[in-house]
Amino acid sequence: MARFDIYVTYKSGIFDPPGATAERALQNLGYTEVSSVKIGKFIQLKVADGTSIERVAEMCGKLLANPVIEEYRIEPVEEA
């Protein structure tokens, strides 16, 4: 069993409503030190051993991320 962590974030320049709202909300709660909040996806993938990172990238390009607005980073994870 192999594991990959995938980080999906909006491309720069794409305005992300949840992030912007969280930013304002935190400041209203008194966390004035907050200057920016970006909210993306954290996807934990379990796949059969020997699955290549290219293969995972393919899954991201096709389904897990939308290249029009998002970019992604893949990290192989060593099982503890």
Place this chain on the structure above:
Amino acid sequence: MARFDIYVTYKSGIFDPPGATAERALQNLGYTEVSSVKIGKFIQLKVADGTSIERVAEMCGKLLANPVIEEYRIEPVEEA
């Protein structure tokens, strides 16, 4: 400017319908090696220098995560 990355995931035992759907969808797309997908949040926080990790944890508990069903991990990030 300090940066923290926050990983929000469902507590174990909490059902993750989007993850389950992604899992099936990938398998239907022919990625039969996929055995599990969990979808959480990846939050990038920019705060004033010197902000403590405890302070960030507070923000997570209050707003960025839902402690009833989610847990979170905070990682300070060294600016490149």
Place this chain on the structure above:
Amino acid sequence: MRFGVVIFPGSNCEQDVIHAARYLGFEAAYIWHGDTELSGFDAIVLPGGFSYGDYIRCGAVARFSPVMAEVVRFAEAGGPVMGICNGFQILTEAHLLPGALLRNVGLKFICHGQPVRVEDSACQWLDLPGGTVLDIPVNHNEGNYICDADTLARLKGNGQVVLRYCESDGSVLPGSAPNGALDNIAGICNERGNVFGLMPHPERMVDPLCSGTDGVPFFTTIVKCLAEV
């Protein structure tokens, strides 16, 4: 003239589109997302709803349904395709239309009557004079249209912007979009004008017993248009 209305798992406005089309005296039938036979249909509608629960991203999974390959072929051959709400989202995921639909700025689902202004466009589904104001309900959580600057320029240049959110008097103000959509865009078409995507629900404004009739042209125009060719 026969409308085909695709049912994806999680679609929930398909019966409304069928009702609207038949109410206006047109033939309409369902197309199962697993089917690949579109012959016998003159126009295809991708209805609103929550295909695959809107999980991952709205329309992200539905886009891979077997029927979609055929819809793409149908569209490329010039066949008229209209995507309403979730249907619009699916069309962008399938790259039949540019851009994407993000979460509403208010982070709330919105369901209410909404004035929209008809723009002069190449859209085969709507030929009302530019400036016409229609009242068509919106009903979505992710209707916040976005695209890059070049795409926006192209959309405007080619007359691909079909509908824009506006005030009841037709003026298009920054705050007129209930969801934060770029340039108040509520609906766009492809260059050719046969593929049309919109967030508002015209099928909800056809049967006068329910709310009104401003949605009628969205069905009659394409029928006229097809009759002419």
Place this chain on the structure above:
Amino acid sequence: MSEMLDAEIAPKLAVELGLKLDEYDKIVEILGRRPSVTELYMYSLMWSEHCSYKHSRKALKMLPTTGEHVLQGPGENAGVISVGDGWAVAFKMESHNHPSAIEPYQGAATGVGGIIRDIFTMGARPIASLDSLRFGTLDKARQRYLFEGSVAGIGGYGNCLGVPTVGGEVYFDEAYEGNCLINAMSIGIMREENLTRATASGVGNLIVLIGSTTGRDGIGGASTLASQEFDEKAEDKRPSVQVGDPFEEKLLIEACLELLDAKLLVALGDLGAAGLTSSASEMASRGGVGLDIDVTKVPQREENMKAFEIMVSESQERMLAVVEPEKLEAAQAVCAKWGLRSTVIGKVTDTGHFVVREGDTVVADMPASTLADDAPMYDPAMERPAYLDDVQSFDPRIVMLPSDDELGDTLLKLLASPNICSRRWIWEQYDHQVMLNTVVLPGSDAAVLRIKGTNRAIAVSTDCNGRYCYLDPYLGAQIAFAEAARNVACAGGRPVAITDCLNFGNPEKPEVFWTFYESVRGLSDACKAFNVPVISGNVSFYNESFGQPIYPTPTVGLVGLLQNVSRHTTTGFKDEGDVIILLGDTRNELGGSELLKLIDGSVAGMPPSIDLWREQQVCEAVIGCIEMGVVKSAHDCSEGGLGVTLAECCIAGDIGATAVLEGRMRPAVSLFSESQGRIVVTATVDDATVVTLMADRLRIPYEIIGQVGGDSLSIKDMLDVPVSELREAHEPTLERLVHGE
């Protein structure tokens, strides 16, 4: 029998699971031996208040449950009425209070999911939901969080299903601060011949589990959440939060209705509280048969789950079906088409026993009927609460009423008060139009849903003013019914049947049980006066926090029938010159009123009196006039009295009115008294005489109070306020409050 408990542990575990010791003894007596762990868990849940109604069942027998329209009364997953032309309507209301207090979004969402499963289990397609909500005051952040989360959850689930949420109600009051109420009502439509019951039959038939996988979520949910008082320990109960999957539920609706249409099922039941245990044992006991189930066959979401966990898990979006072996393949094909799991987990037997196996070891074996039907029934002690004397002895007439030049301001303040202001902020988060049946949208007294393929429609409303019930549970319950009936009548619907959701505190407290008993008695008398039966309902006890019970809140969900869908009315005034007629008379009744709360801050006095016969006549008059097509608008008087009603008619119609209120009462009383049995209608000058003739014939007092027109509401010698100002006060309040302003 495996995992038999030893004599020491067994009773301890029983008590831990919420059973009383004599209940445990009864289990031992039934089994003739000590129970196994699995058996003990199964009994503890089935015999919990939530599943067994052990404290309420006897009192509920007071309610009338039969009538010409009734096809299915209480006892099944939902009640069903006939609405003509072979069409039937199924509906029920249910609470999800305690789960929502822990996690508002998921609690409210799964509440909607559960009640909707009850509807399509009967073979009906869900066509609408309503939500009845109660929270503390929104000046508290926690209350705003609960309110916003619940509304988002109700919308998030219903919108995804494509079942419109067409109405409801919400009140904010300190009494609900530690214990919000989330009651959801769902309505479905079907052909009479498709009415399906959850009754297992046919020895050798297969038990098939359809839908989602089974995890540990919600374990102990029914008992720990629904049957224990809330306190600081609420936090500890958090692990059992269930997450809803509306997408799976949407597939279940389509697949189950297709299976029933194709006559592929013998029986269908949903898995709700107490999961597999309750749906299976209820199916078996209704059919007088036995069941044999193997838990290892159940598709599991989590590793090494114990047999008892699988049996009591409350994982959402699961259905249980009984299928004849020769139809299994066809049935599973339908499930597969919709992308749903379907698994044979057991079969129907003739033993009358519910046998649970884990592989080849038997982990539970009990007479099926004893789980569903043999829970001990109690006659709780009752005692009239001491507080009643204090609150009822209060005489509102000693309160300093607003002077004549403050009336306009007072009206604006009332319109902007949390319990009266516009609910638009809520219903615009709900898809209230999908399915194209919603003829009257939220914003009027009742929603109207046409029945496609017929000329008919139904009108629906949920109502209950908890303050009235607190001041006098018997009167309060009658008023709850009467308001629902008036709301439906104002749309043109003739009341046919109701469902109820009875929210109360701890029934083991004599003072609480007395308020429960009195409420049921009041509801029962109201139903009898209107000849309207109760066809389904739900009881939610233990709605307390820090020892304080909530207001008694017997919510009524009423369904009425319109013979001609085009003959319906809405709240808003229509045209210049229309005559405004007030049906019913106004008395000096400010007890428990919004005005009293506004100017005195108190919830005290006697609630308005009510004459059920008069109420019924007023409704009849309005319905009759609407059926004749002579009424252009109708809106009843409720919170805030006639003043607020007239203002709401102006706002909704975006047109003013001029009126004169005769009578000897102080202006503030004529404007804001909350006397029952009053409806404001408008008609053209010619038609107005038809309305007054109708009123005369039914001996209903009425008053022609003015006419529609202009752009302000102007009441002679009392107030004159532009409609725009009325709207400015009424519309934005809720959103402001949610934003903590």
